[in-house]
Amino acid sequence: MIYxxxxxxxxSAWQSFWRNLAVSMAAVxxxxxxxxxxxxxxxxxxAFSQVLDGFRAKxxxxxxxxxxxxxxxxxxDFQQQLSTDPRVSGxxxxxxxxxxxQFKADPxxxxxxxxxxxxxLDAKLEVRVTRLDDVAxxxxxxxxxxxxxxxxxxxxxxxFVNRMLELSSWLGxxxxxxxxxxxxxxxxxxxxxxxxxxxxxxxxxxxxxxxGATEWFVRGPFVIEGVMTGLIAAAFALALxxxxxxxxxDRFRSDVAFIPLSYDPAFVxxxxxxxxxxxxxxxxxxxxxxxxxYVRL
Amino acid sequence: xxxxxxxxxxxxxxxxxxxxxxxLMVLTPDFDTRPVISFQHVWKTYPTGTxxxxxxxxxxxxxxxxxLVGPSGAxxxxxVRLLIREEKPTKGKIFVDGIELGRMKxxxxxKYRRKVGLVFQDFKLLPNLTVYENVAFALRxxxxxxxxxxxxxxxxxxxxxxxxxxxxLPANLSGGEQQRVxxxxxxxxxxxxxxxxxxxxxxxxxxxxxxxxLFLRIxxxxxxxxxxxxxxxxxxLLRRRxxxxxxxxxxxxxxxxxxxxxxxxxxxxxx
Ligand SMILES: Nc1ncnc2c1ncn2[C@@H]1O[C@H](COP(=O)(O)OP(=O)(O)OP(=O)(O)O)[C@@H](O)[C@H]1O
Ligand SMILES: [Mg+2]
Numbered sequence: 320m321i322y323x324x325x326x327x328x329x330x331s332a333w334q335s336f337w338r339n340l341a342v343s344m345a346a347v348x349x350x351x352x353x354x355x356x357x358x359x360x361x362x363x364x365x366a367f368s369q370v371l372d373g374f375r376a377k378x379x380x381x382x383x384x385x386x387x388x389x390x391x392x393x394x395x396d397f398q399q400q401l402s403t404d405p406r407v408s409g410x411x412x413x414x415x416x417x418x419x420x421q422f423k424a425d426p427x428x429x430x431x432x433x434x435x436x437x438x439x440l441d442a443k444l445e446v447r448v449t450r451l452d453d454v455a456x457x458x459x460x461x462x463x464x465x466x467x468x469x470x471x472x473x474x475x476x477x478x479f480v481n482r483m484l485e486l487s488s489w490l491g492x493x494x495x496x497x498x499x500x501x502x503x504x505x506x507x508x509x510x511x512x513x514x515x516x517x518x519x520x521x522x523x524x525x526x527x528x529x530x531g532a533t534e535w536f537v538r539g540p541f542v543i544e545g546v547m548t549g550l551i552a553a554a555f556a557l558a559l560x561x562x563x564x565x566x567x568x569d570r571f572r573s574d575v576a577f578i579p580l581s582y583d584p585a586f587v588x589x590x591x592x593x594x595x596x597x598x599x600x601x602x603x604x605x606x607x608x609x610x611x612x613y614v615r616l
Numbered sequence: 617x618x619x620x621x622x623x624x625x626x627x628x629x630x631x632x633x634x635x636x637x638x639x640l641m642v643l644t645p646d647f648d649t650r651p652v653i654s655f656q657h658v659w660k661t662y663p664t665g666t667x668x669x670x671x672x673x674x675x676x677x678x679x680x681x682x683x684l685v686g687p688s689g690a691x692x693x694x695x696v697r698l699l700i701r702e703e704k705p706t707k708g709k710i711f712v713d714g715i716e717l718g719r720m721k722x723x724x725x726x727k728y729r730r731k732v733g734l735v736f737q738d739f740k741l742l743p744n745l746t747v748y749e750n751v752a753f754a755l756r757x758x759x760x761x762x763x764x765x766x767x768x769x770x771x772x773x774x775x776x777x778x779x780x781x782x783x784x785l786p787a788n789l790s791g792g793e794q795q796r797v798x799x800x801x802x803x804x805x806x807x808x809x810x811x812x813x814x815x816x817x818x819x820x821x822x823x824x825x826x827x828x829x830l831f832l833r834i835x836x837x838x839x840x841x842x843x844x845x846x847x848x849x850x851x852x853l854l855r856r857r858x859x860x861x862x863x864x865x866x867x868x869x870x871x872x873x874x875x876x877x878x879x880x881x882x883x884x885x886x887x
Contacts, residue, residue: 321759323759323761323762327756522742523742526740526742527757529700529729529734529740530729530730530734530753531726531728531729531730531805532726533726534722534726536757536759616725616726
């Protein structure tokens with residue numbers, strides 16, 4: 320019986336979609352546009368989060384300068400303490416000599432390196448912190464350690480990291496806000512489309528209710544029509560986005576070289592899933608709301 | 617103490633049931649002819665403030681055939697709409713087949729509507745469906761299997777004398793034929809009640825009479841029929857139970873009644 324009802328609903332959704340083809344196509348196109356915007360939003364969000372991840376990896380490393388003359392045992396103890404800290408994912412000890420070698424190897428320091436006499440550099444503990452939010456705490460910890468170089472304790476730049484964190488959370492909020500607006504707009508579009516379909520079929524609905532159709536029996540075809548609209552739109556949007564994704568990334572990379580944007584084919588699968596599921600849900604929800612008043616027994 | 621069905625029906629019909637009796641009738645299932653419809657002090661006030669029904673009491677035993685008559689605006693259609701739960705009573709209770717309609721959940725409404733066959737003045741056929749599909753529709757909505765739908769729809773169309781017209785569209789049928797389709801649709805799920813609101817209102821007298829024969833036949837097969845009508849000749853000819861509604865109240869309830877009672881006739885004569 321559920322199967323028969325489903326077949327009835329599919330049949331009449333299909334018929335209704337084609338009977339009001341102009342309205343249906345207008346809805347499909349509008350939702351395609353919206354889903355393209357949503358897709359771009361997701362892609363840009365993804366690209367930024369890739370870029371941000373790169374930055375994060377960099378700023379979540381902090382190097383602690385060791386004061387000259389600190390006993391090696393004390394440094395090892397502190398290294399041990401850090402590496403057992405759950406917030407820390409790795410600690411590396413760099414001796415004064417290694418630090419000097421590193422310094423000299425950097426082509427940016429070419430001029431400076433020639434003027435250096437002896438070894439003015441500190442030995443360092445390079446600490447990789449798992450979460451960006453915890454870097455500040457590790458920095459505080461390091462500054463309290465007696466073996467730290469008091470004139471130049473760490474390379475931590477709290478301001479920069481905080482601004483980064485702020486930026487990324489604002490980007491997240493903006494993305495979510497934009498998505499929310501797009502969701503609302505597309506629900507309204509589906510709602511109005513389905514209202515048109517309902518209006519054409521109000522007599523049929525009245526008769527259905529009088530002969531004992533359940534609310535879901537009446538609603539089913541419209542919800543399915545909404546889902547159809549959403550899925551078709553999602554398929555269009557997805558096709559266009561997939562075609563445009565790689566060239567757009569290439570273009571961007573050549574124009575704005577300093578932001579390391581990259582093409583991520585794995586993301587296309589998740590984009591496809593999001594758009595199709597999203598389109599179907601938007602369609603279902605829009606028609607559910609659009610048909611509510613007429614369906615009520 | 618146990619009433620016989622006839623006792624009950626006669627009492628109820630003569631002077632209207634007391635609340636105690638209706639209560640007893642509704643809750644006692646083992647009568648030969650149970651009262652299947654009962655209105656108990658039913659009031660209906662529309663949101664506009666119109667008092668369409670005022671303290672209506674009515675008992676219909678199973679298998680009865682009831683004409684609702686009365687002037688335009690008396691409240692007949694309102695009574696019908698309450699009976700099919702398109703509207704709820706403002707006050708009072710309506711029992712059909714032991715269920716209080718005012719308390720029925722929306723979820724239960726489809727099941728209730730399937731016990732009832734509805735016929736309207738304007739037929740309410742779907743213009744883009746064939747005769748067969750219009751009748752089959754009522755079963756399709758219930759999720760019946762296709763072969764069941766087919767045999768039952770064919771039988772219903774045969775009953776109303778439309779065998780052979782299955783593939784016509786309603787627009788190509790006469791008013792009488794369209795009403796037959798509507799009756800076939802009302803019959804097709806073998807309902808225990810047939811409720812009709814002016815089913816002959818749009819038909820010429822001869823066709824109206826044919827349609828009325830169909831209702832009588834359905835009634836003879838056991839369905840309880842409640843029909844609002846303005847068709848004086850038919851009501852007077854058939855001498856069935858007549859409930860006259862006037863200004864929202866039951867003005868008269870006669871076992872084998874006429875469209876007008878004697879008083880109003882003498883008034884008419886006097887004028
Ligand atoms: N949906 C409604 N909203 C407000 N008032 C209504 C509504 N339906 C009916 N009425 C009013 O209720 C009263 C009874 O109307 P109803 O349709 O029940 O009369 P009726 O006996 O069926 O009349 P007719 O013989 O003309 O069909 C009338 O005064 C009418 O105007
Ligand atoms: Mg009426």
